[in-house]
Amino acid sequence: MKKFFISAIVAVLTLSSCNNEGSPVNTVESMKTPQMENFDKAFKSLGDPQNRPTEEERKRNTSELSDRRKALLVPASKELILSTGVTEAELTRKTGDDMSQIIVWATQIYMQKSDEIRKNIKSEK
């Protein structure tokens, strides 16, 4: 009898835990805006064969990302900045169209948004 009860409890527990699996879980990944996703993709694309540093770029006397590769990050960075309501004119005025400034600004927005998402997930739990 005891054994029966224990196995019944185990069965119920197993079933209920499986039941939870189907319910949607909010993750940072699933709550990112499309602009954030594109920003991610841009950084990942630096590893694509054609985007890796060339021999010449590796021999440069600096670790600063080359202009060619920064240019790969700029479109997604701009998109992310504009998605916060900043206008094209403001973007140009604040960054002087300097690629590093655009990427750094976008990164700050990105990190702030990720922090907010993480906080929201925590408060939902």
Place this chain on the structure above:
Amino acid sequence: MKKIFALLSLCLMSYAYAQHSIMIVNNFSTTFDFQGNLSAHNYSGSCYPYVTSSTPTMITVPADSHTSNGKELAYKNFKDQFTGSLYPTTNWTVQTSPTSSTIRAWNHPSIAPGGVISYNVKWASSQFQMYYAGTSIPEPSFGGLIGESPDPCTGAPGYISTSYGDAEWFNITTANITYSYLQVY
């Protein structure tokens, strides 16, 4: 009014300090876990202070952990990384000269953001080793020292290319901000 301005500028300053350098590790490799330490050091004149993560000895960033899935390593500074990152470092080894070395907990005031040490160092390098995902089996040819290059303090290369994958260190810099990236492909 003056007070408000003073307060406001102080806030802005501390904000700038808190963000003036950030370290991000993206492990895009799906085959290998990254295990390594992270170092920051002074760049004006001597190499000291020189700060290296020491507990854990090796920080593990598992295979396929990067900004795209929110599993990247992101350290804003020696302190806030402990509560704000997925890969907390408990202790840092702080060298103030070649002969003086002290172990400091993440929340020790001497390495707090805006402090003398924190303000005078920049992320510089990582001694790392790639392991087959989820195992303790290293791939001997995929590892080493990588970092800002050239850097007389470390001598690290900025790019490592192997038949198993590549690792690179790069910075994106503006007047007062440096973001350092270590990406493994």
